[in-house]
Amino acid sequence: MSTDASTVTRADVCAAAIADAFRDDGEIFASPMGMLPMLGVRLAKLTSNPDLVISDGEALFLAGVPPLFATADVVEGWIPFRKVFDVIAYGKRHVMMGATQVDRHGNQNISAIGDWARPTRQLLGSRGAPGNTVNNRTSYWVPKHSARVFVEAVDIVSGVGPKRAKEAGPGAARFNDIHRIVTNLAVLDVKGADDTVRLLSVHPGVTVDEVCAATGFELDVPADVPTTREPTMEEQVVIREVLDPRSLRFKEVPDQ
């Protein structure tokens, strides 16, 4: 069933694209960081991949799929931070993190901007990005695709892209799996030539040229770039009526 493009919001396209990133993961712990990733993961669990294991972002595995930021109904397990590290090493996890910078080779920075010794802007710190990226599948969510985010080389490598992982040896490369980079404009991966960021699809209403112009390095652009699929009517209803009835998603991805 096709939908009227004019009724589909960009936020819902992003949510469906994020859900698709988790569609083929099977029975693993889906760890979304941030609102749209949480929405997309829960959408996947209610549609394409009911086997996903999800948490409340604190310490509980949720059996049900509550709306964004709602408290748990049925709980199916305990996942305090120490067990998160266990699961990272175990490998049955797919994390979607944010990224202040992503570079041509899919390295990510959430640590600081500028020189590490004395940054011009201190951010969070590298958190678990170094460990995530050499242990379990990792994707990134970028709500504002721009040349400030997509830079030739990140200032500090928190998350490790495939080229650096290979250079560090099999211990790093064996489980390095940078899966998707979903932005407000497009879907990308890091399977371009020489392990570079590659354009997979552009969202409805976005052109390839616009994405290239908003990217601070030369993107690997295949000859044929499809349009990101629109969410189905079922997905739109699930997003609107079940997961995000308060329309919080538009704070992160405003409607055009």
Add this chain to the structure above:
Amino acid sequence: MSKGPRDKRMSIDEVVGELRDGMTIGIGGWGPRRKPMALVRAILRSDLQDLTIVSWGGADVGLLARAGKIRKLVFAFVSLDSVPLEPSFQRARQEGTIPEVVELDEGMFQTGLRAAAERLPFLPMRAGLGSDVLVNQPWIKTVTSPYDEGHGHEELVAAPAIRLDVALVHMNRADKHGNATYLGPDPYFDDLSCMAADRAFVSCEQVVDTAGLTVDTPVQRVLLNRMMVSGVVETPNGAHFTTCTPDYERDEKFQRAYAAAAGGSDEEWAAFEQRFLSGDEDAYQAAVAAFAEEGK
């Protein structure tokens, strides 16, 4: 006559009296969650200096940095959750006022504490490989596996033991001997921090008798055994303004005021310090209670 285990109850000031300039101090909890803030505040009031602070950081790191107490910081992140970037920590990093900084992966923290707790010099792990953790901390070495499991002799990070002189942690309940329970959702790594330390001091919401530790909660919640603990201090609301679930949640209104002052002008910070941090813990709690009444 049988004698029970010794009574380890102390005052806040007695705990801080055990600390020395230059010590390596591990602070328990996680970000803005169940932090031993009453003990941190007491350090702020003390003459202590040149401390090495090891923390999954929140306002504990921010406050100590702002007060110039930190010579070396070992961290993976510093965050207040609802305020993602800790303003005092940001300022300290951007102004270069923390002389030495060690930035680890947050899982490497756990592995490093575990190595120390197990009296090992390091434990192997993957985290750090390929990242700038190994570039900015070139003293962190790799180790080659003596075993080939079909992928060659893998090169792994030798996550260094994080040995602590002192661990400071905050729990919901403790007995006078140092057995202690957490009642919230997450134990964090407080047991590991205590075992990685030469001495551990536990602040708690309430000191109860030993039977009281498990009267209304399963024995699995007794995270700390007294053999890991050197001192116990009762500090009601002592984790404020971080979470201490289920006794209380994070004081978001106060945290917003802290973040605004810390991110504001020198005058705004001085006013915050004067109002909340110029007296002892009782004065702090009274000022917090008065602040909570405002706007009601």
